[in-house]
Amino acid sequence: MSAAVKKDAHPFNKQNLEALLNSRFFYAPAFEIYGGVAGLYDYGPPGSSLQANIINEWRKHYIIEEGMLEVDTTILTPAPVFETSGHVARFADWMVKDKVNGEVLRADHLVEGVLEARLKGDKEAHGILADAAAAPEGEKKKKKKNVKSTAVKLEDSLVQEYESVLAQIDNYTGPQLGELIRKYNIVSPDTGNEVDEPVQFNLMFDSSIGPTGKQKGYLRPETAQGHFLNFSRLLQFNNGRLPFASAQIGRSFRNEISPRAGLLRVREFTMAEIEHYVDPLDKKHARFDEIQDIKLMLLPKDVQSAGRTDLLEISVGDAVSKGIIDNETLGYFLGRTYLFLVKIGINPHRLRFRQHMANEMAHYAADCWDAEIETSYGWIECVGCADRSAYDLTVHSKRTGQALVAQVTLPEPIVEEKVVFELNKKNFGKTFAKETEQVKNAITALDQDGLLKLQGDLKNGSAIINAEGKDYTLTPELLTIEWKTFKSHTREFTPNVIEPSFGIGRILYSVLEHSFWAREEDVARGVLSLPPNVAPTKCLIVPLSSNESFVPLVRDVSAKLRKAGVFSRVDDSNASIGKRYSRNDELGTPFGVTLDFASVQNGTMTLRERDTTDQRIGKIDDVIAVVQDLVQGTIDWPQACERLPAYDGVQAVAE
Numbered sequence: 001m002s003a004a005v006k007k008d009a010h011p012f013n014k015q016n017l018e019a020l021l022n023s024r025f026f027y028a029p030a031f032e033i034y035g036g037v038a039g040l041y042d043y044g045p046p047g048s049s050l051q052a053n054i055i056n057e058w059r060k061h062y063i064i065e066e067g068m069l070e071v072d073t074t075i076l077t078p079a080p081v082f083e084t085s086g087h088v089a090r091f092a093d094w095m096v097k098d099k100v101n102g103e104v105l106r107a108d109h110l111v112e113g114v115l116e117a118r119l120k121g122d123k124e125a126h127g128i129l130a131d132a133a134a135a136p137e138g139e140k141k142k143k144k145k146n147v148k149s150t151a152v153k154l155e156d157s158l159v160q161e162y163e164s165v166l167a168q169i170d171n172y173t174g175p176q177l178g179e180l181i182r183k184y185n186i187v188s189p190d191t192g193n194e195v196d197e198p199v200q201f202n203l204m205f206d207s208s209i210g211p212t213g214k215q216k217g218y219l220r221p222e223t224a225q226g227h228f229l230n231f232s233r234l235l236q237f238n239n240g241r242l243p244f245a246s247a248q249i250g251r252s253f254r255n256e257i258s259p260r261a262g263l264l265r266v267r268e269f270t271m272a273e274i275e276h277y278v279d280p281l282d283k284k285h286a287r288f289d290e291i292q293d294i295k296l297m298l299l300p301k302d303v304q305s306a307g308r309t310d311l312l313e314i315s316v317g318d319a320v321s322k323g324i325i326d327n328e329t330l331g332y333f334l335g336r337t338y339l340f341l342v343k344i345g346i347n348p349h350r351l352r353f354r355q356h357m358a359n360e361m362a363h364y365a366a367d368c369w370d371a372e373i374e375t376s377y378g379w380i381e382c383v384g385c386a387d388r389s390a391y392d393l394t395v396h397s398k399r400t401g402q403a404l405v406a407q408v409t410l411p412e413p414i415v416e417e418k419v420v421f422e423l424n425k426k427n428f429g430k431t432f433a434k435e436t437e438q439v440k441n442a443i444t445a446l447d448q449d450g451l452l453k454l455q456g457d458l459k460n461g462s463a464i465i466n467a468e469g470k471d472y473t474l475t476p477e478l479l480t481i482e483w484k485t486f487k488s489h490t491r492e493f494t495p496n497v498i499e500p501s502f503g504i505g506r507i508l509y510s511v512l513e514h515s516f517w518a519r520e521e522d523v524a525r526g527v528l529s530l531p532p533n534v535a536p537t538k539c540l541i542v543p544l545s546s547n548e549s550f551v552p553l554v555r556d557v558s559a560k561l562r563k564a565g566v567f568s569r570v571d572d573s574n575a576s577i578g579k580r581y582s583r584n585d586e587l588g589t590p591f592g593v594t595l596d597f598a599s600v601q602n603g604t605m606t607l608r609e610r611d612t613t614d615q616r617i618g619k620i621d622d623v624i625a626v627v628q629d630l631v632q633g634t635i636d637w638p639q640a641c642e643r644l645p646a647y648d649g650v651q652a653v654a655e
């Protein structure tokens with residue numbers, strides 16, 4: 001039977017995780033030998049594979065399983081696109097400057113960090129936080145400089161005020177953050193100096209396109225606009241039918257004010273975004289029944305506005321029917337997001353969905369929820385899921401004059417009476433000559449009331465119309481205006497967009513934190529319990545001897561694993577078997593097969609499972625079949641144990 005795994009034998013140790021990620025080159029500061037640049041990271045071999053595997057799972061979970069239309073649009077974007085989308089005016093954060101050394105800090109993060117540290121000091125003073133040393137590294141550093149006396153008792157009323165401010169920290173405007181900074185005497189944690197009033201800073205990197213420098217451009221801060229601009233082609237590709245979704249995985253760039261949280265806040269990152277287009281009158285989802293029973297931990301906006309952070313555990317179905325989540329499609333994506341995150345290794349007990357508060361949400365959005373994951377940095381937004389209504393398609397259509405609309409066939413045709421005009425072209429052209437077009441445009445621009453007034457005036461002999469600042473006289477010989485009946489079999493509308501937007505780096509880091517633990521016997525023996533679907537290497541091949549007779553066997557096992565679609569690596573170093581397995585525990589390799597002299601003689605090999613360190617034995621082909629099933633996720637370890645007997649060491653022929 002499987003040995004019990006004591007994953008909580010040691011408390012989470014961030015320093016040890018960071019040392020592991022660094023030494024095994026999951027990722028590292030970019031341009032390090034030039035001194036590095038804040039917010040830029042390079043991924044090494046295991047980090048790159050982990051990222052590729054997460055993206056692969058994402059593609060399977062969304063693009064393949066949901067039949068989404070994948071696009072790959074450009075990063076470099078001409079300025080008019082972001083002027084229209086509102087990014088040039090509004091894609092900004094509030095920053096404050098240290099009054100003495102000019103260091104720049106993000107205003108909401110400053111308030112949040114300082115109030116959290118003060119609350120922590122209060123808890124220590126009350127003996128609630130006995131183990132101050134267990135505080136995350138970042139906070140310990142802050143405490144040393146900022147909260148000089150770590151254990152300070154706060155007035156009860158102040159504790160409540162701080163908690164209420166923190167519950168709503170994403171909802172404050174710049175001036176409100178300025179008031180909080182003054183009210184609570186918040187100073188720079190690094191220097192203890194006062195800071196200026198918050199000012200807005202636009203996060204987009206700008207550039208110019210072409211050699212003249214006349215065409216301004218930006219590096220995109222999200223992939224979404226590329227989807228919207230291709231809407232008509234995508235709709236056509238989908239045979240004119242709604243709903244459908246486009247999906248894109250690609251790089252985005254944000255000139256973050258003060259990036260300090262490793263992969264969680266960087267200036268260049270990979271996003272995976274979905275734009276799901278729906279009829280605004282029908283936001284039901286055809287597959288809602290598949291996810292409606294999933295229970296989510298929700299943090300609704302009214303709870304936050306009341307200054308609280310308690311979670312509501314509720315099924316997606318109930319949350320939608322009670323109006324907590326705005327509509328089925330949004331609920332469907334929250335449920336699917338939960339399934340995806342748990343599948344790749346996020347602990348479901350440390351995953352919540354937080355609804356945006358009024359100020360936080362864009363004015364056009366109908367509802368917005370962030371999937372937040374708890375890490376040693378606190379609750380971190382990893383996926384934003386917003387109902388953006390018809391905003392994006394409407395503004396781009398207005399600016400470009402291109403219709404970005406869809407049509408549905410009506411079960412019953414709509415019959416409508418409308419006032420319309422018809423020109424007597426000959427008379428009209430003769431009368432207005434070169435000005436014909438502008439007078440015609442002025443009439444076309446009239447709404448129904450305008451046309452009715454014109455009709456009345458014409459009945460009385462003549463009417464005046466103003467075109468481009470000049471008055472023109474119209475008479476009944478020039479045009480007729482009358483009621484007509486229209487029958488329409490279709491309804492035309494601007495689709496609404498529901499957008500789940502994933503930050504791959506934040507998810508990847510959270511997966512690493514949630515899967516890291518240390519063996520009971522030795523805190524330094526770190527393990528990454530990455531699920532097989534995302535683990536960089538699935539199976540380690542460990543030959544116990546460098547004897548010539550092992551060479552063809554290793555080659556044979558490698559080829560068979562490759563054929564079975566299992567990505568493996570051979571570790572034929574001189575290190576002891578224990579060391580070789582430890583190294584791979586740190587890399588998150590879930591399975592290891594060991595080849596010993598019995599393998600050469602009997603054609604058997606042993607299979608080791610990373611978390612339990614359990615070992616089983618079987619014929620090489622049987623073991624490979626089990627590994628294949630384990631990696632594909634069709635069986636789990638207890639089921640593997642039913643197929644392979646326990647290894648008691650007898651068959652092994654020592655080196």
Ligand SMILES: Nc1ncnc2c1ncn2[C@@H]1O[C@H](COP(=O)(O)OP(=O)(O)OP(=O)(O)O)[C@@H](O)[C@H]1O
Binds near residue numbers: 222254382383504507
């Ligand atoms: N600077 C960043 N570094 C890494 N990932 C990011 C960054 N900014 C955003 N993301 C990721 O992109 C996703 C969608 O972006 P969105 O615009 O909703 O984030 P945001 O609300 O601006 O994030 P935050 O409030 O933390 O700055 C986020 O959920 C996150 O996973």
